[in-house]
Amino acid sequence: MKLILQWFNVVRSKTCLYRVGLIALFILFFVVLENRYPYFFLQDDIRDLGLPNYAFAFKSLLNGEFAMYNFHQFMGYPIMATGLSGAQYPLTYIASILSQLSFGNLYAVIDEMMFIHVIISGLGVFSLLRLMKLDKGFAFLGALTFPITSYMIYVSNSWLVVAFAGAYTPWMLYFSLKSYRNASTANFMGGLLIRLLLVYAGYMQYFVCAVIFEFVFIATVAVSDYLKHKDKKKIGHSVLFYVSNYICVLFLSLPFLLPAWDHMQHSSDRQAALSFSIYSAMSYALNDLMTSLFYPFTKPNMAIPTFAIRYMPYLSFLGYIPILTILCAPIIYFFTREKKKSKSSNKKQALTQKEMRKLKIAKHDSSKEKDVDYGIYIKAFIILVVISFFWIVKDSLFISFVYMLPILNRFRWPMKLTIYFNLFVVILSAILLFTTINRFKHIRINKNLIAIILALINFTTLTTFYVSNAHYTFAYHNDPQPFKGEVNAEMLKSGRLANVGFHDWTYGTMLTLGHNYATLFGLQSIAGYNPIQLESNARAGYGKNNESFFAADKNLPIQSFREDGVCWYIVAKEKEKVFVDLFKGYNMEQKASDKHRVIFYDKGAMPLVYSSKTDVNIASHTTANTIVTNVKSDKDCDITLNYLYNTYFVAYIDGKITNIEITNKNKMHFNMPAGTHTLVVKYKNPYFENGLLIAGSFIALMLMVLVARTFQKRKIAEQSENLVSEK
CATH class of the missing domain: 2.60.40.1180 (Golgi alpha-mannosidase II)
Structure with missing residues (x-):
């Protein structure tokens, strides 16, 4: 009964109402966005790579198997070890269930995933800002802004992994700070869970960079406390607590890390450092970044209608409230900074009794924050903004420095870290707005109401920005909706297929059966799409990756295809005559055709x-x-x-x-x-099995330590009670 009353009080609290308000507004945002552009987040890589992988993981689990291998592409490849399968990530299955229940199919799994991660992100930012003692309204402002900034929205519809970083990084900062302040078991377990979720989400570049930024944040706080001569023993204990959490993360991540590391050692392009040109490509040009922050309304060159050509001047729009705050806060601080004590004391003597009463009220209103040093947080996030800025900006020396570091030089394209830059700018702006408004203590205003109004203005600005613009993405699929799957799937299951003659996406990509659509529809393709490809698969797929389309010319290796079991040819309609003329001696049999393609069958191909x-x-x-x-x-x-x-x-x-x-x-x-x-x-996979064994043993050890610690605490409590009773 007591527990029920506690939960009732939590639900009734204003903090909970703010969180409910956040979720309600995110639901509204998704309803508006999806109504304007159905399946908004199902574009580029996430449609032809992510969707097939997640659907495959879910269907495999329903059939009683944990998906580690994929026989549908490249004559078979280890999909789990790539880290991109989603098979080890719990939210893959939750989103799949929601999609299946809501729509009766798995085509909405990506949009469901995005919705879940936007909510996680918003709640994380809100919790972090509240932990830093910002009023609820200002925490609400930051939480409502960051998850729908343009990098989070426009890049996640190509690379869903961006949403993973945006969802969990605020929580990593939250638990690192909370554990530093209070090294409790609950905080330890919370931090452990969040870090493991980001690991198993499956994109190590974002996890490694999140750890670096988290370390910089907590190190800044710890050094500031140390210089202020705070309890050094407690600081040392908190640092040890922080390090021990990452030791646990390491052991519990081994089922993911060991297979991924082994796979990388045999990959065609990631077994060593990338070339600097590949690593540093897609850095953020400074003028593009500034344009994106202040005026993201310029249009990309859509001469090729299906591609936005990695157009960046709309990828860092945060709305205008965060930017105006960062620009105006230093100016306001300069003009409202405290004067010398002698002058202030004379002014105080001249105050009327009414003014003194107002001053006392203002002091009372701010009493809850008088022990909080917001300067520490401002410094920490200024440092994070500066580091992330130079990490993403084109031709910066910092990018060259990072390239010299092992492991980091295997992660390409610095612009991917823009998600962190945006996060730190939004958090910094929320802190600056809160501290700036608090400088006007003599004016009686409802600060939370002002923050909520600003949050809603920014929310409306961002929502309008998305629905009034074109459906921007790095690569656009034009498949007609509703999606109907492959009508010839049963026929095509008898052998392996190849895609021939397709050269653009103007009428969609699913019908080509290129990329990883064979996985999505339960077919088998000679090629496919795998960003971290084994050398053996690269050879087996004839060097075709990503689109996996073969040209309709005399170089098409028909005889070799026959040996590899390729009996089905999905040929672009406009290349039908060329294909027939080139290979009429092979007695290809036409089995089906439609507006955009012709399907041929080769009776001379070897079976699977x-x-x-x-x-x-x-x-x-x-x-x-x-x-x-x-x-x-x-x-x-x-x-x-x-x-x-x-x-x-x-x-x-x-x-x-x-x-x-x-x-x-x-x-x-x-x-x-x-x-x-x-x-x-x-x-x-022995690396996966050994990782499970080590992680399982480590969990057993942790449980033993936890049980022993619990019994020890009980014993100490009983001894204390006995001493009290004896006295």
Whole structure:
């Protein structure tokens, strides 16, 4: 009963009402945005890479498997180890369930993910600003602004990982500061959970950079306290508490980190530092950044209608309240700074009794913040703004310095860190606005009301900005809505496919079955899209990545395709005659056609599973991590799996481990005894399994320590009670 009353008081509190108001306004924002542009966040990479990956992870789990491997692209590749599969991220499944329940399909999973992360971000900024003792209205202003700034909105519809950084970084700052002030078990566990969520969200560049910024923030606070001769022992204890949390993060992240690190060592372009030109590409030109902050209404060159050409002058719009605050606050401070004590004391003597009463009221109103040094927070966020600014701006020396650091030089495109720059500017502006308004203590005003009005003005400005502009994104898909999937999916499942002759996106990309749409529709493609690709997959996919479209010319490797099981050709309609004329000797059979494409079938292609012997009955299918093949033969026979071999495959014949022979094209070959047998090839990643073992052992150790500590506290409490009773 007592617990219920406590929860009732929390719900009834004004702080809770502010949070409810935030969520309500974010719902309104999404309703307006999605009504203007349905599936707003389903563009560029997130449509042709993210959506297939998340859908694959969800469907695999429904079928009883945790998705570690993907046989749908590149003749098979380890999808979990890339870190981009979403399989280890809990919110992938929550968003998938919401999409399935709300729309009856998974096409809305990305927009559901974005909605969830915008709410997490807003609540995180609100909690951080409240922890720094800002009034609720000013915390509300910062929380309502940052999650819908233009980098968060316009870049997340290409790269959803931006939303992950925007959601969890405020909470990382919150728990680092809260743990520094109060090293409790609850704060420790909260910080641990948030950091692990950002790790398992699957984009290490953002996690590493968030850790760096978090460290700078908490180090600034700690150094300031140290210089003020505060309790040095407590400061040291807080630092130890902070470090121990990251030790736990390291151990509990191993199921993600170990496979990802192993995968990176064998990737075609990430096994070593990137070239500086690739690393520093897409830095933010200073004039573009300033344009974006002050006048983001210039239009991108849409000569190519499907691309915004990485146009940046609209990517850092925060609304005008944060920028005006940062520009005006120093000026107001200069003109309202305190005079010398002698003058102020003379002025105080000249005050009337009425003015003295007003002054006392103002002092009473500000008594709750008199022990808070907002200067520490202002300094900390000025430092963070400066560092993030020079980290993203083109041709800065800081970018060259960062490039010299190991690990960081494998993360390309500094402009990705604009999300942090925007976050720090918004938080700094909220603190400056709060402290600036508090300088006018002699004027009786409702500060929270002013902050709420400013928040709503900024919210309206940003919302209007998005709905009045074109649907900006780095690459635009024109697929007609509602999405209907692939109408020929059942027919195409009999073999592997290749996409030929497509060269633009004017009528959509799903119908091309390029990119990773084979994964989305349960098909198999010779190529695909994988930003962190293994060298073996790069060779197997004929060097095609991202769009994975092959040109309709004489260089199309038909004979090699036949060996790789490519029997389906999805050909652009305008290239039909060229394709037929070039390969008429191969007796291609047209199976289907529509307005934009023609589908050909090659009867000369090898099956996905085959034997060199005749009279062998073969039935085979794949699941997320497994190839299952049932073989029936009166004599001994051989079986070839037309999939790429991976070091971590384990093969079983009727449940007994057997050797895998590797062909000269890196396929898998087996000798099968006569009779009816089941051949199973399963992907087992030892790095993932060892990571799970270590993480599980570490959790067990943590629980033991926690239980021991609880018993110790009880014992000490009992001893204290006994001493009191004896006295």
